[in-house]
């Protein structure tokens with residue numbers, strides 16, 4: 730039970746991180762404001778949420794950027810990567826807690842072999 734709760738929290742955090750990053754990217758590239766996303770970014774957001782919900786790793790899920798499966802379609806993957814590259818460094822300043830958690834997960838998943 731404990732791990733299921735933790736799992737849900739971690740998935741929620743990943744979803745929140747994606748939304749925050751998308752907003753930063755969209756505000757600066759597509760002139761959206763506040764909680765708004767342009768149509769393209771909204772579509773990308775919905776796509777990302779579905780991928781997270783269907784992720785086969787469940788509780789052990791790392792950030793999608795560090796995943797070996799790459800379940801995103803190539804086009805979507807490219808767009809998400811652009812968003813991450815732009816918003817990643819800015820996350821550290823604006824949302825350090827979310828950003829640090831994201832980085833920690835990445836380190837944890839480093840292969841040990």
Ligand SMILES: [Zn+2]
Nearest residue numbers: 755759767770
């Ligand atoms: Zn946009």
